[in-house]
Amino acid sequence: MTSMKNFMLSLGVIALYALHQDIWFWDVAQPLVFGFLPVGLFYHAVYSVAVALFMILLVSVAWPVELEREVEGESSDSSEDVS
Amino acid sequence: MIPTLVIFAYLGIVLYIGIFASRRFDQGSAEGYFLAGRSLGPAVFLLSLFGTNMTAFTILGSAGHAFSNGIVTYGLMASSSALIIPVTLFLIGTRVWALGKRHGFITPVQMFRDRWECGHIGTLIFGLQAVLLLPYIIIAVMGGGTTLSAVSGGIVPYWLGGAVVALVVMSYVFFGGMRGTAWVNSFQTVLFLVFGAVALGLIGSSLGGYSQAMNGLLESGATASLLTRERVSPQFFLSYTFIPLSTIVFPHIMIFCLTARRMTQFKKTVIYYPLCILAIWLPCVFLGVAANAMLEVPGIAAKLDARELLASGEALSAAMVTELRQIAAGDDVIILMLEHYAPLWMAGLLGAGIMAAVMASDSQILALSTMFTEDIFAFYGGTKRFGERVQVQMGRLFVVVIAGLAYVIALRASAGIFNLAVQYAFSGYAALFPLLVGALFWKNSTKWGAFAVTMWTATTVAAVAVFQGVVPPAAPGTTVSYWTVVGVDVIARTPGGTDVLGFMPVVPMTIVSALLMMAVSLVTTRPSQATLEKYF
Numbered sequence: 161m162t163s164m165k166n167f168m169l170s171l172g173v174i175a176l177y178a179l180h181q182d183i184w185f186w187d188v189a190q191p192l193v194f195g196f197l198p199v200g201l202f203y204h205a206v207y208s209v210a211v212a213l214f215m216i217l218l219v220s221v222a223w224p225v226e227l228e229r230e231v232e233g234e235s236s237d238s239s240e241d242v243s
Numbered sequence: 244m245i246p247t248l249v250i251f252a253y254l255g256i257v258l259y260i261g262i263f264a265s266r267r268f269d270q271g272s273a274e275g276y277f278l279a280g281r282s283l284g285p286a287v288f289l290l291s292l293f294g295t296n297m298t299a300f301t302i303l304g305s306a307g308h309a310f311s312n313g314i315v316t317y318g319l320m321a322s323s324s325a326l327i328i329p330v331t332l333f334l335i336g337t338r339v340w341a342l343g344k345r346h347g348f349i350t351p352v353q354m355f356r357d358r359w360e361c362g363h364i365g366t367l368i369f370g371l372q373a374v375l376l377l378p379y380i381i382i383a384v385m386g387g388g389t390t391l392s393a394v395s396g397g398i399v400p401y402w403l404g405g406a407v408v409a410l411v412v413m414s415y416v417f418f419g420g421m422r423g424t425a426w427v428n429s430f431q432t433v434l435f436l437v438f439g440a441v442a443l444g445l446i447g448s449s450l451g452g453y454s455q456a457m458n459g460l461l462e463s464g465a466t467a468s469l470l471t472r473e474r475v476s477p478q479f480f481l482s483y484t485f486i487p488l489s490t491i492v493f494p495h496i497m498i499f500c501l502t503a504r505r506m507t508q509f510k511k512t513v514i515y516y517p518l519c520i521l522a523i524w525l526p527c528v529f530l531g532v533a534a535n536a537m538l539e540v541p542g543i544a545a546k547l548d549a550r551e552l553l554a555s556g557e558a559l560s561a562a563m564v565t566e567l568r569q570i571a572a573g574d575d576v577i578i579l580m581l582e583h584y585a586p587l588w589m590a591g592l593l594g595a596g597i598m599a600a601v602m603a604s605d606s607q608i609l610a611l612s613t614m615f616t617e618d619i620f621a622f623y624g625g626t627k628r629f630g631e632r633v634q635v636q637m638g639r640l641f642v643v644v645i646a647g648l649a650y651v652i653a654l655r656a657s658a659g660i661f662n663l664a665v666q667y668a669f670s671g672y673a674a675l676f677p678l679l680v681g682a683l684f685w686k687n688s689t690k691w692g693a694f695a696v697t698m699w700t701a702t703t704v705a706a707v708a709v710f711q712g713v714v715p716p717a718a719p720g721t722t723v724s725y726w727t728v729v730g731v732d733v734i735a736r737t738p739g740g741t742d743v744l745g746f747m748p749v750v751p752m753t754i755v756s757a758l759l760m761m762a763v764s765l766v767t768t769r770p771s772q773a774t775l776e777k778y779f
Binding site: 183195207 | 326405472477
């Protein structure tokens, strides 16, 4: 189960890396989103937000709990969380 | 005069923050001074880790690069970092933190020595990392001098501006140690975050919005390509994604990973890092591109004229080309726009934001001092002989020595040399990335593998530096081939650097580094089982 989860998350990282190489917007400036933002720049701004959302997923489902417990002890309170 | 006063007030505030922080830790403890007692809270950890990684380039250089190259700047330098840096903090930063907490490591070199059961490999890595780090500190002093001189309209000369910046940074690092540095970095990061949005809003409201400016750029044949990425090749774009691998290897970032009170503090940093990048880089890149339409700003009009003359193909003397390139460079476009569009007092506040960016050398100074005292002074018996209090005093003395040395060099050398050195340093640290991965995730890695990686990195950084020093850059828009094999350009000189098979040198440097770590480790003896059990 854990190895499947890690595999899926690794695929997610690879997919995000591939999405960074957006050759489909390479020589396209239009439309100007909101009337002033070139679409290629808008894409990478949205990409940054998408990465942040993926990071929420990453720390929620793949946090190295065992490593944390080992170092901080079993009493470790993980309440200081993502929120 | 008002902007100068605002900047001096800002310098006073950061000095106060740094010195105030010195009351909050045990002055005689090495962990207290160098790692803030491993006790930084989540907000300070996020803001200061992010701020530590933001340099003068973030605000001034990104806008300047976008002015000349267009929107590609964001994809090259910002969104690639938005993915790579949080992932490496998640995978590597947390592990480094755990090992530091468990085994008491204060520097990465201590970990490498222990992991590979070899003192010499640590000394070698220390030497290379120190050499690659020094240019940052020198550049920051130069940037401080230049900015203070520019904002004051020459009232504060370059030598005095550089001295003031060196003195202020030295003082709060000297007194405040890691806690002072982290607090100042947090304050500076808040300034960065506010800077971009405020500058964007102020300039936009003076212009009556950006639509007209951007449509104007789109309609002109000379500037339309700035709104696309057609000026760079996909290989070049891909190459840049290797550069953020350097971040987690920088000693000041790795040392910073050790300061968190708890591992959960990495969570917020990992999540918010891409958003902080967006908040700072997007306005700066956008303003840099939009500056191409601001012909009513005299300084920008002069840059555009110089660029046009350079691109005209007219026969120009070498001296003329150099002068035109200097005029056309865009590092000061944001300052020029603010001077033209923002009210004077606001220009001062924003000038303080720029100062915050150029002063981001504090962590590097502290990291070098920490490395020297832990990896050299303590390792070779200094602490045993003289005690921990003397070790901390040595660290402080080293802070003074580094800041003084950086200032003296900054007065005598040209900025171009060190800008290039910083460029090489990024590639060098990225090429050291396999060293870190091998240490943390691969049982079979050996000291000889680490030795091969370190020597390869040192050699290739020097080779690229020599090549670019000896071979003049190609003319804008061209590439000059220097080594061709069966019709394929293996090594070529470009206007801004070097190409290896169409990629930036960082790509083969990092890939070969990883291969060396694997190949050499597989034929040499790995550390003892007892050591491996500490790490796996």
